[in-house]
Amino acid sequence: MSTVLSVKKREAGHRSTLTQLRKGGAIPAVIYGYSLDSTPISISEKEFRKSIQKNGQNGVFSMELDGKKVNVVVSEIQQCSMKDEVNHIDFLAINMSEVIESEVPIKLVGESVGISVGGILMQPNLDVKIKVKPADIPEAIEVDITELKIGETITVADIRDKIEFDIISENDHTLVTIMAPAVVDEETADIAQE
CATH class of the missing domain: 2.170.120.20 (Ribosomal protein L25, C-terminal domain)
Known part of the structure; x- marks a missing residue:
């Protein structure tokens, strides 16, 4: 779990904003769960793919959000099968001592x-x-x-x-x-x- 994903908060946006994010090499995402309100974020597609290759899709990731480190797992990935593109990711914030x-x-x-x-x-x-x-x-x-x-x-x-x-x-x-x-x-x- 040494990988720390850097993410940016984003405005819950219109379709055109999300398209711009994707064209810029970022993936729109959301993080929710343990001690967090649902927060729209974006993450670098390149960084995310690298982390998935290293940790696997079921791995626990450390994410920095507003200067605070949060442990997360991937809850859902929405993909376009035709283009092999990730359209959206849901991250679930977790408590490392609780069973999930x-x-x-x-x-x-x-x-x-x-x-x-x-x-x-x-x-x-x-x-x-x-x-x-x-x-x-x-x-x-x-x-x-x-x-x-x-x-x-x-x-x-x-x-x-x-x-x-x-x-x-x-x-x-x-x-x-x-x-x-x-x-x-x-x-x-x-x-x-x-």
């Missing part, structure tokens, strides 16, 4: 037995919600898929006792499934080719 809820990505590790025989990996949910102190937020939760065969699934219930964090997500929250490969009927394939 955080969505943490699932990282699949190992080579599945099912995939090695032609199965198809499906990952319907990419993250889980956990309760954790801010300093302990993991970058990702690893799920070993080595023993997973075709037709088998790993849900939150399967990992709940194997990790040290309190998972809020429901037990039936599916993390990964190995599906059987689609079998194409040769007769149907011949008709499709004609």
Whole structure:
């Protein structure tokens, strides 16, 4: 958490003001939460991207606002998928000694037995919600898929006792499934080719 993000207060503005900010290399944002009123701010896009690469999106950032340091986490990032641009960020000010809820990505590790025989990996949910102190937020939760065969699934219930964090997500929250490969009927394939 050594990174200190420098931010500037901004006027809650019109669309044209926000566009000017973005053209100038800044991202409109808002900070709210622990001992703070909701405050519109702007942050350098270059600095923010560098910090995300260093700390990860789930990291705790120190932010200087009005000469006061505030610990924050990223609550939401609004992005334009077409241009890979960040349009807006919500930062949540936190108390480092209190437990918070955080969505943490699932990282699949190992080579599945099912995939090695032609199965198809499906990952319907990419993250889980956990309760954790801010300093302990993991970058990702690893799920070993080595023993997973075709037709088998790993849900939150399967990992709940194997990790040290309190998972809020429901037990039936599916993390990964190995599906059987689609079998194409040769007769149907011949008709499709004609």
